[in-house]
Amino acid sequence: MNTTETIRKRRSIRKYKHGAIIPDDDIKTILEAAMFAPSACNTRPWEFIVLKSEQAKQTAVKIHPYAKHLNDASIGIIVCAKTELQSGISEGFFPQDCGAAVQNILLQSLELGYGSCWCGIYPGENCVPAFKKNFNIRCTPIALVVIGIADETPAVRGFYDENKVTVL
DSSP: HHHHHHHHHHOOOOBBTTTTTOOOOHHHHHHHHHHTTGGHHHHOOOOEEEEHHHHHHHHHHHTTTTTTGTTTSEEEEEEEEEHHHHHHGGOOOOHHHHHHHHHHHHHHHHHHOOOEEEEOOOOOOOHHHHHHHHHHHEEEEEEEEEEEEEEEOOOOOOOOOOOOOOOO
16 A cells, blocks of 8 residues: 555544454554654654553543544554653644654554544543543643554545645
8 A cells, every 4th residue: 555545545443343453563563653753853752652451441431532432442542742852943843743643653554454543632621631640641642543453444534625725
């Protein structure tokens, strides 16, 4: 699959084949892709928490109102921002930097044959402190990415809209 195909085939998957296991090598490949994302001044202000155990996944489901599909998925990845790594001209760019890492996770997961879904955490007033407390996170949780073997094939929702393009 090339980049163009991967971008166009990516979907937000909310139904997974329960009990499917993602090999550790694939998890590492997904995390490597995340860490290849661009970041302001190459600060790489991220940290990743992989939720593999049923207990960890259930904890996340109890916290996040829109992550119930993690119950059947193989793993969840909490993408966190280490904002203290950014200063000067890179300060404050952690949402974009972590967003780029999340997009790489989504695309790499699809390339490996997995479905995924991006569930935002930051700037949720309830989600951020609950994830920090329940997972002993010292930085800022930005997103929860749910990954597993897809048990659905959603229709295409994205499209090119020329009206949203200005050429100067």
